[in-house]
Amino acid sequence: MALVEIADLKVSFRQYGGTIDAVRGISFSVNEGESLGIVGESGSGKSVSCSALLRLLPATAEVSATKLELDGIDVRKARKEDLARLRGRSAAMIFQDPMTAFDPVFTIGHQIAETIQSHRNVSRRDALKEAEDLLLRVEIKNASDVLNYFPHQLSGGMLQRAMIAMALSCRPKVLIADEPTTALDVTIQAQILQLIKKVQAEFGMALIMITHDLGVIAETVDRVLVMYRGEVMEQGPVQQIFDAPQHAYTKELLASLHASFEPSRGSDNKTPALELKGLAKAYRIRRRRGLFTDYSDFHAVREVNIALPKNRIVAIVGESGSGKTTTGMMAMRLTDVSRGQILVDGQDISALSPEALKPWRKKMQVVFQDSYSALDPMMTLTQTIAEPLHIHGIGSAREQEETALDWLERVGLDRTYANRYPHELSGGQRQRVAIARALVLEPDVLVADEPTSALDVTVKAQIIGLLKKLQAEMGLSILFISHDLSTVKSLTDSVVVMYRGRVVEEAPTERIFSDPQHPYTRALLDAVPATNPKNKRERTFLTAEQIAAQTPRLTTLQAGIAPHSDPQLVAIAPDHRVEAYVTN
Amino acid sequence: MLGYILRRLVSVAFTFIAVSLIIFLMMHAVPGGPFDANDMPVSEAVRAKLMAQLGLDQPLYVQYLKYMWGVLHFDFGVPYQSPGESVLQLLSRAWVPSLVLGGLGVLIGAPLGILLGMAAALNRNSWIDYLASAVATIGLTIPVFVTSMLLILVFAVWLKWLPASGWPNPERWILPIIAYAAIPVATYARYTRSAMLDTMSRPFVTVLRAKGLSERRIVFQHVLRNSAIPLVTVFLPMFIGTATGSIFVEAMFRVPGLGAYFVSSIETRDYPLEMALMLMITFMYCIAYLLSDIVYALINPRIRVGGAE
Incomplete structure (x- = not known):
């Protein structure tokens, strides 16, 4: 049975001087355990569709559909108790900017425990214990400390992990990730995407990945829905979308992944600008x-x-x-x-x-x-x-x-x-x-x-x-x-x-x-999402200590400069300099 | 935190000195003096004697230092307009009615305003929201002496429910308290409404909804707590502004409070009282802002718990 079923969903917003049609009759379904990607630019209606599924739209939104079902419940008719079940237990959401997604005045532990307690009858103590386990499962090592941290004390990447832990706290059947990595650095983005895939497998959830980035799609999902101006342009298995795109907009999206490079002409005047x-x-x-x-x-x-x-x-x-x-x-x-x-x-x-x-x-x-x-x-x-x-x-x-x-x-x-x-x-x-x-x-x-x-x-x-x-x-x-x-x-x-x-x-x-030398450059390159699902891969991530440890080591003979205790920028080829430890 | 409070107290001391100097100089810069001929027809010799008695014949800096030395010993001098008591005695006598009426006005008005603002924010664009806006606009724009007059007219003259004025018995307090409460109600209704709407439009509230929390819990646990942060900083300064009495309210309701002395001390060139009143206000505002900042830090973890990892 399909977990999410949407048929002919229309959403419009009342505004001063008229209405804006954000979603114009889209249909899709998601089965248990499946990963669906929804790709489109801002304003294409991709987030609005998923917010409609949890009734998170503001009062100015008008929603109509022939079918809008989540976990066997008609969302349009859901009463208070149904909504409490839908939100958190049937579907959980991760949002774009982790920095603004937590309430700034409560600790991380409080906010995860509160989620658990609002869905299940457990004591505060047990809820906090569960929260700690969840933080460990999203690979936060100092989980017991992080429980007592306020959101502003954590980095964006850590907060997004905590957000994922919070989403997992009620064992949802489908995880909706709304641009979960757009606000993050590339290296952190790769880590978060890998984590989302990992927990999806561990918890046996379905995944809806909303993004404007085809690289994120290539890395994470089985099936893709391409949206443009509130309509579905095309949908199909991810490999088919990348290999044989049907629609002009999809082709344009793909072309942006493979722009060609032409060097600029340079100048005979060797004084730098x-x-x-x-x-x-x-x-x-x-x-x-x-x-x-x-x-x-x-x-x-x-x-x-x-x-x-x-x-x-x-x-x-x-x-x-x-x-x-x-x-x-x-x-x-x-x-x-x-x-x-x-x-x-x-x-x-x-x-x-x-x-x-x-x-x-x-x-x-x-x-x-x-x-x-x-x-x-x-x-x-x-x-x-x-x-x-x-x-x-x-x-x-x-x-x-x-x-x-x-x-x-x-x-x-x-x-x-x-x-x-x-x-x-x-x-x-x-x-x-x-x-x-x-x-x-x-x-x-x-x-x-x-x-x-x-x-x-x-x-x-x-x-x-x-x-x-x-x-x-x-x-x-x-x-x-x-x-x-x-x-x-x-x-x-x-x-x-x-x-x-x-x-x-x-x-x-x-x-x-082609020939990156410094471990950090390699880490940056490795983090770039695949441009085709065929090339997606597991990644290993370097800590700051590992980057320091892997910094190239050169002898004075190789580097041509005197040894130094701090890493030095060394020319290893014409126009190619890399930071390295220089020793005898 | 202790270091912060100490540093702030040092700056309070400097503010205090600066304000006292400015006031003292301005007070004496105005032409004329307490014993001008048209107010007090006394002979030249008597006037000189009076001036010498009060130390007004000495150079300004000596007068200033002498007065401030007295202040350090809680001696604010003797008011010219009421030589039978010290300034301190006059203040403690006159301040009681102002503190009771103004203080109760704020203590009753602020919670009412908060409730009204909350109701408005939670029912945006409904009749209650419009009512709150109306109350806020009326409370802030209609001068307090007009409100007072209307109150007397309606409740004392037409309905005859309450006495129009006076001080000692508590039923006479009700109308002035209502008059005092107008501004806190209006201010808090506006602040609370906009703070709550602002909080409710922040992304974390959507996250709270998405994780299945009840609307009640979202409002009372999360939105209120976040909205309270700007609200607490308004409270103490407002309390002091109102609880030192208003010349208009006290005149309308014939309350023997502090308000009238702010004007009469300047009018009659009552230097000791004028200085004492100004120093008192300055000191209380300094302490109020200090306390507000401390409370602000206490309820805001971004300040209480320092920097990012």
Whole structure:
């Protein structure tokens, strides 16, 4: 018997000035123990469908269906007692952002025990004991400590594990995972996906994996449903979807996994467009002791050397906390520099006063991850794009507007968008505006800080394409900051891998993928989800200690430098440097 | 935590000194003095003698230091307008009615406001939500002397249920307490409503629903606890604002409270009383904010239990 049966489900939301049809008549079923993937971009109705299954939609939603059944219960007619059974026991859910999914004022143990006690008549003590066992089963080693932690004391990855433990607490028959790894680093994503598969097998549950990422689908499910604008485009076994996609949208999704790479042209001028020399950032940590204050330093970035050649694209890749964004912001002089030099076209700008810096600002621009907060909501697109020209006093007001309009077209938006405001645009369109604003001054250097991380896969591919096109046209040098190696594969000429505030490896992109030397680079590469279900595999994950232990060891003869107790960046091939211990 | 409290107490001391200086200087910067000719027709010689007696002939910094030295010994001087008692005696006598009426106003008003705000948040866009909005708007916009007048008109003049004014017997307290409660009810109704709606729109509430918790438990255990965090910080400062008396309410209901002295001490250039009142208010606000911050830290684990792993 099917565990989940949905037939002709329609969901619409009442809003000011009309209704929005989020789901337009979809049907699917999930059998016991089966894994179904629902893939689609934001707004495709994939999450809404599953929320409808647990009646989690807000009161403004109107739901209709010819059949909407979970575990043999008609969800539409479910009474209070039925709902309590459906939620948690029939189906449990894991959500996207673990940081906001726990109540901040209660401990993890309390929140898991409370779930157990609301479904079964057990004592507090037994519930906590069960919670501890569950935490151990999701591979949290210090489970008894974690019980007493508040959510803010745990990392995103740990919280997502705890969230999975909580979902398992009532032995649900189906686990619904709504973008469970989108908010996490790539290495953590791989660990969480593997964990979800493991517990699914152990507990014999069905799984519904909702995601926009085909890689996640390839790794986890048997059957796929492709959704687009509230409708099911196609569905079938996962291998069939990857090998013989029927629908144009599915094909586009798959194409975004396999973008081709063409190197940028480079330049004969060997002076780098941007060179960071021994650039470091230390934050002062204040620790209060009674009436007095102690200071200690936190080294966000430890003396990195990065060169961005003219007319090239270089990636800085690393997980959150690796110092990649701080490095980018220091390069732009948007964060104060603790030590080191920033050479733009050979000239050091690290100590210039704000006034002296102004002409340099014209030469270097930045694009941020969150396009929504990066654009002034009160300014029209033309005003936004023309503002840098205004600040630097380039051209008359008329000319500034004309240039802005030209740039709208250049980034692939229609001139009729001129008087629109940011909230009227989609995420991808806003990022195009942000790019236009950055490039309108025709800078030499662009720092792009995760510009595609918040975007859907197909849109992400378009933005990458746009950056490549503009780079080639303008001869730009781009420093592209990303947490994801697969994103930079089709875009950048070389890759700098950062880990814990240090550069641990640096090589041409192709070489990073074919011959990674540092254990952390390998871990990053290994974590990239498969692009075809045929290639999915078990992974082993390295702890920080293992990464340190596996750091390459070279003799002074091999490295050509003197021995040192700390790991040193050593050139092992032309353009390929890796951090290694150098010993006699 | 102890270190934090100590540091805050040190900063309270500095605030105290700064405020006392500013007030003292402003007090004396205003032209005129307590024995101006048109208020007090006395001869030049008498006036000089009075000034010397009260120490007003000395340089300002000497007057200031002398007064502050007295303050350190709980001696706030003698009020010019009531020389038969010390400032401290006057304050303790006049403060009782203000504290009782204003304090009860807040103690009754705040819970009522919280209940109203909760009901509004839980029944959004229903008649109760609109009622709460109406109460909040009326309570905050209609001046308290108008409310007081309406209360007297309705309950004392038309319905004849309650006495209109006076102090000693408790049935006379009811109307002023209602007048005092208007602002706490309104403020708390608004704060509670928006804090709860804000909490209820956060993702963790959906998670709580998805794991099968009853709506009751979600509201009373999780939403309330989270919403309370901003609410507690409003309480003490509001309590002090109200429990030091309102000149309007006390005048309308003829309560012999502290409120009137705030005005009369300035009007009659009653320097010792003026200083004492201002220092008292400053001190109480400093302590109120300190206590609020401590309570805030106690109920908010993100502050109580430090940093991430």
